Amino acid sequence: MTPAAGGLRALFLAPAWLTMAGLFLLPIAVVLAYSFLTRGAYGGQDLPWTVESYIRMWDPLYLGILARSFLLAGAVTVLCVPLAFPLALFIARSGRHKLLWLNLVMLPFFTSLLVRTYAWMFLLRDTGLVNTLLLKLGVVAAPLPLLYNDGAVIVGLVYSYLPFMVLPIYATLERIDLALLEAAADLGERPWGVTRRVLLPLARPGILAGAVLVFIPSLGSYLTPDLLGGGKSILVGNVIQNQFTTARDWPFGAALAIGLMLLVLLLLRWWEARGGGELG
Amino acid sequence: MSSSRPTRLLRASAGLVLAFLYLPLAALMAFSVNDSAATVWQGFSLRWYRELWQDSSILAATANSLLIALASTLCSTVVGTLAAYALWKQRSRLLLSTVYLSLVTPEVVMGVALLALYQAVFRFLDIRLGMHTVILAHVSFSISYVVLVVLARLRTMDATLEEAAMDLGATELQAFYRVTLPGLAPAIAAAALLAFSISFDDYVITSLVAGVDSETLPMLIYAKARRAISPSVNALCAVIVVVMGSLVLLAQRLQER
Numbered sequence: 001m002t003p004a005a006g007g008l009r010a011l012f013l014a015p016a017w018l019t020m021a022g023l024f025l026l027p028i029a030v031v032l033a034y035s036f037l038t039r040g041a042y043g044g045q046d047l048p049w050t051v052e053s054y055i056r057m058w059d060p061l062y063l064g065i066l067a068r069s070f071l072l073a074g075a076v077t078v079l080c081v082p083l084a085f086p087l088a089l090f091i092a093r094s095g096r097h098k099l100l101w102l103n104l105v106m107l108p109f110f111t112s113l114l115v116r117t118y119a120w121m122f123l124l125r126d127t128g129l130v131n132t133l134l135l136k137l138g139v140v141a142a143p144l145p146l147l148y149n150d151g152a153v154i155v156g157l158v159y160s161y162l163p164f165m166v167l168p169i170y171a172t173l174e175r176i177d178l179a180l181l182e183a184a185a186d187l188g189e190r191p192w193g194v195t196r197r198v199l200l201p202l203a204r205p206g207i208l209a210g211a212v213l214v215f216i217p218s219l220g221s222y223l224t225p226d227l228l229g230g231g232k233s234i235l236v237g238n239v240i241q242n243q244f245t246t247a248r249d250w251p252f253g254a255a256l257a258i259g260l261m262l263l264v265l266l267l268l269r270w271w272e273a274r275g276g277g278e279l280g
Numbered sequence: 281m282s283s284s285r286p287t288r289l290l291r292a293s294a295g296l297v298l299a300f301l302y303l304p305l306a307a308l309m310a311f312s313v314n315d316s317a318a319t320v321w322q323g324f325s326l327r328w329y330r331e332l333w334q335d336s337s338i339l340a341a342t343a344n345s346l347l348i349a350l351a352s353t354l355c356s357t358v359v360g361t362l363a364a365y366a367l368w369k370q371r372s373r374l375l376l377s378t379v380y381l382s383l384v385t386p387e388v389v390m391g392v393a394l395l396a397l398y399q400a401v402f403r404f405l406d407i408r409l410g411m412h413t414v415i416l417a418h419v420s421f422s423i424s425y426v427v428l429v430v431l432a433r434l435r436t437m438d439a440t441l442e443e444a445a446m447d448l449g450a451t452e453l454q455a456f457y458r459v460t461l462p463g464l465a466p467a468i469a470a471a472a473l474l475a476f477s478i479s480f481d482d483y484v485i486t487s488l489v490a491g492v493d494s495e496t497l498p499m500l501i502y503a504k505a506r507r508a509i510s511p512s513v514n515a516l517c518a519v520i521v522v523v524m525g526s527l528v529l530l531a532q533r534l535q536e537r
Contacts, residue, residue: 008366008452008453008456009366009369009370010366012362012363012365012366013362013363013366013367013372013375015358015359015362015363016359016360016362016363016366016375016423016427017375019359019419019420019423020375020378020379020382020420020423023394023397023416023417023419023420024378024381024382024385024390024420025378026397027390027393027394027396027397028385028389028393030393030396030397030400031389031392031393031396034396044399083297083300084297086290086293086294086297087293087294087297087298089286089290089294090286090290090291090293090294091294093286093290094286099536103529103532104298105298105301106528106532107525107528107529108301108302108305110474110477110524110528111305111477111520111521111524111525111528112477112481112498112517112520112521112524113481113483114481114483114498114501114502115305115308115481115501115517115520115521116304116305118308118501118505118513118517119304119305119307119308119517120304121505122304122307122308122311122319122514123304123307127318127319128319129307129311129319132318132319132320159300159301159304162297162300162301191287216384216386217386219386220386220387220388220389221386222386222387222388222484223387223483223484227502227505227506237386237388240388240389240392241388241391241392241484241488244392244395244396244488245488250396253392254392254396257388257389257392257393260386260389261385261386261389264384264385264386265384268384
């Protein structure tokens, strides 16, 4: 490459570096600094430097919320697998319409997280579609409490992040040599056995990648638990937001944000160590 | 070949999952043209759409959202495209890692981090939260998407074309501008549409860094969703689904070209 190439490259990279450094790395650094400060008398943060916020994180109350977040995100991830697998398998085998089906799966994902979450509020609330139908049909006498609980949050998160499970599973199934499946069938394996003993193990890397892609945004989610959990189903993301708004304890909120960030990075590391490779 | 075509069971289960993905949105849209405030079908009516049109707060929020999305898309598309081109010429692990890191950062963390930064800057400058802080925040989270979409396209392109142009006397800038950029146009348009839709939809980060004059459409929908139910929210959501859906379809079309 000519020396001039270096000049143009630097010129082209500069705005991106400026943005990423100024509006991403710097804010994270500020949060890191705040997490070691003391809460100010009127909110905000003040000297002296302290690790108080990090000690407070080990309070059973917050450990409990963290455990809940893990459990909920785990449940979402596990539920996504049996939903995504048949869809991914179907797409992998739909011949020349593959792209069309893939786009169909991705379309709801790109059309507004807020609207998709609101759609579930419309379905699940006391006067919502599901309860209205059940009442009309005489199945129940009073509306069921479907909204504002963990179940609603799990459904909403599964609904939001299912495409993230479908895509990587599809990508691995797509690459599987069909001769392997035929061989298994020729050797007397029934279709269900082929799926369970040949197809599923071969699709493992895709399922694992999907699990990471679903688990991480679920763990850090804020909007879905806020709207569908209605304050009763609180995840770590909601606690962070609350510390920066209503509770006005920025150092503690900052420490929680750094903690969540570290957890996400650890999860990615663990996944990479298992041969996951780069995301994206 | 029995195992290569979808069986009836597979078709049925895939159909059910697709129904799960689409029915909630379909129900929402169906009841947006219902002539009743209750969730009971009473006949076709566009009254909720008329109500939308007459609601000045919705129009103002839409204008804010459009302005923010257009401004941030313009910035992130230009900056992101230039960066993707430079990364294609020569990888930079550091910048790519930063891009990936920003993609896996939970939105709420990104939001409070930007809020903390703004607050720290405001100590020294006489500025407040407003449209400008929201636009900057949106630029910061949409750049990564632009970089990845444009870079993916560049990786399918032939690098020797530029060399040929330069052998024939083009400067480096001319080679970029006349040879590579025209071929990149569909990918850049797709990236811009993606950035636009992500910006237009964002609630979590926006709500943390917005000022009194910068209420966006998602913030308004959120407030209405938290409060009582008005089917006009269904109508608003239906409009958003249709507009965003069309944009995304257009972006997918462009990327396949």
